Amino acid sequence: MKTHSPTVEQQIESLRSTLQSHNHRYYVLDDPSVPDAEYDRLFQQLKSLEQQFPELVVPDSPTQRVGGMALEGFSQITHEMPMLSLDNAFNESDMQDFDRRVHERLGLDLDQPVVYGCEPKLDGIAVSLLYRNGILERGATRGDGSTGEDITLNVRTIPSIPLRLLGGDWPLVLEVRGEIYMPKQGFQSFNERALKQGEKPFVNPRNAAAGSLRQLDPKITARRPLEMCAYSVGLVEQGSLPESHTEILLQLQQWGLKINPEMKAVEGVAACLEYYLQLSERRNQLPYEIDGIVFKVNDILQQRKLGFVSRAPRWAIAHKFPAQEEMTILEDVEFQVGRTGAVTPVARLKPVFVGGVTVSNATLHNMDEVERLDVRIGDSVIIRRAGDVIPQIVSVILEQRPVDAKIVELPSDCPVCGALVERIEGEAAARCSGGLSCGAQRKEAIKHYVSRKAMDIDGLGDKLVELLVDNGQIKQLYDLYSLEHPKVAGLERMGDKSAENLLQAIEKSRFTTLPRFLYGLGIREVGETTAKSLVRYFGSLEAIREADEEQLQAVPDVGPIVAHHVRVFFQQPHNLEILDGLIAAGVHWPVVELPTVDQQPLNGKTYVLTGTLETLTRGEAKEKLEQLGAKVSGSVSKKTDCLVAGPGAGSKLTKAQGLGIDVIDEPQLLKIFEDYAEAF
Ligand code: 5U1
Secondary structure, eight states, X not given: OOOOOOOHHHHHHHHHHHHHHHHIIIIISSOOOSOHHHHHHHHHHHHHHHHHOGGGOOTTSGGGXXXXXXXXXXXXXXXXXXXXXXXXXXXXXXXXXXXXXXXXXXXOOTTSOOEEEEEEEESSEEEEEEEETTEEEEEEEOTTSSEEEBOHHHHTTOTTSOSBOSSSOOOSEEEEEEEEEOOHHHHHHHHHHHHHTTOOOOSSHHHHHHHHHTOSSHHHHHTSOOEEEEEEXXXXXXXXXXXXXXXXXXXXXXXXXXBOTTOEEEESHHHHHHHHHHHHHHGGGSSSOEEEEEEEESBHHHHHHHOEETTEETTEEEEEOOOSEEEEEEEEEXXXXXXXXXXXXXXXXXXXXXXXXXXXXXXXXSHHHHHHHTOEETOEEEEEOOTTSOOEEEEEOGGGOOTTOEEOOOOSBOTTTOXXXXXXXXXXXXXXXXXXXXXXXXXHHHHHHHSTTTTOOTTOOHHHHHHHXXXXXXXXXXXXXXXXXXXXXXXXXXXXXXXHHHXXXXXXXXXXXXXXXXXXXXXXXXXXXXXXXXXXXXXXXXXXXXXXXXXXXXXXXXXXXXXXXXXXXXXXXXHHHHHHHHHHTTOBOOOOOOOXXXXXXXXXXXXXXXSOOSSSOHHHHHHHHHHTTOEEESSOOTTOOEEEEOTTOOHHHHHHHHTTOEEEOHHHHHHHHHHHHHHO
16 A cells, blocks of 8 residues: 655644643653653644745744733733622631532531542642633732733643643643642742742742733743642533543543542541641642642532622631741841851741641741841741741831831850851851850760761760750760769669669760760761761771862862861861860770772673763762772763663663673662672
């Protein structure tokens, strides 16, 4: 049979529907079907064909998401069907009342359970998307419910919003309603980038979504990590939809829209309350912010019978979670001194109930943050407490600033020891210059030294350290090892047995490992991993102590800043005196045997790196592999033992597969590093 090559129109159409389907799998179903590189290749093919045949470009082509000029302003649109809001329930009894009202209006007995559709209430911006003949025609904000703003150009840039619906059989006119939001991860990365570039970060993901949609230039919106989740329909013409709310959402999903994966139908109000409890426990693990659960009578006929009251339907309710943001007054700012001398401003607040607990303190991080927030004592502030995160001041209500609001000033002298407080250029933290002569730094240094990952001295908690420093039993770290039983036993809430146990634990800590000891010294920027790397490289404390910054930087993981801090630490006579004191007190460790070349686990193996690595740079991966004895080569050959392939890997991967060479991905490479670190 004779075959015809496809026409340009057919090629273009095929590329469009393939790209649309990949897009749907990636952004809507979170289940990518092809590597990014393949998507990019198809996209470029389509773009190039469209450039050659501009008359074939259509607005719903995947290449046309971002385009056009910035607007002068948004035009107003009228919602053909008003966009409603929801009544709120704040507790179980509000929910029971809602269910009772539903039963009464439907003429049902209370023992006949109503079926409710349940789903999280996303903390974003409500929008309407109008599809005509399956093609996205208009996107609009909710506005006041009757009139909103035309944000079509901006919604078109959001990858989880289909420009044309999938499948067929859609109504001629279909208005989809839902929430545009910024997932937590995207919000965090966006703010980190903004802060790095000296720009103002967003206060929360909701404001970030609102701010992003309010952009007059769609190119800016396109760069924001926004998503859209559908939760209902508005206008529907010439076509029919299923008879229950949850089935309608499943139908929208079939047409390519994203719906919430937590959506489900349950029977009766008790099951609604159970759903609420279960989701509130998982709230902090969800990848997006939610502020409650929405319950809707599932049967559309029952919804019609129930109708509306003012602007809210009688068939739906939002059961809200306790607020994660509240307003309160900043009563004072105090300064705390940490282990490394960092002088940190801490906000003392008028107690306020937020995120399920009463909050009276919040961190202000450093003076840059105080200045960025422009916060003054006496100000009304918004406090946020999400999950177990330390409460934060997110913004100041400037309109409510009292005339006598006091500017927050960094003290010139340390509030604990009186030494000068210094603000070093390029560093966010201000520091007390008192070093270990500062009581606060000494206490923190001891707490760190005895902590689990360092010397692991059981029974020596923070309170006891404070007591021992305050009553003069410990002046320097090494005094730990000359504590006397009667004096310890005489301390508040101690006694003979606890004192004995504590002294035994201290005794036991004399025999440790060099990485633990090094970490326990509390050198700035030297965490557990860096301590291990230093020991693995130099083998002894003497060698680390003598190393200059250049030699230190030869250690994997050690850059100029860490090298500088290590060098400075070992240059301070005071620190050397403490070190020698600890060793004189009997702290010791086994001699570290540096692996000889033939003991290195990857000795003689050749690795090749290709594609993108997500958690490591190429340089870091190479360094670590070399440290394990491997040779890292730039090209694949018969001599290659293993190819590490990240996303976007191309010809090297094909070649390695052809030669039957082992191929691993980044997580497998990390596992090799981890296994070696454990063996160390
Ligand atoms: N999940 C969900 N959020 N939300 C918000 N469903 C839902 N329904 C809403 C609103 C305003 O309104 C209904 C009346 C359609």
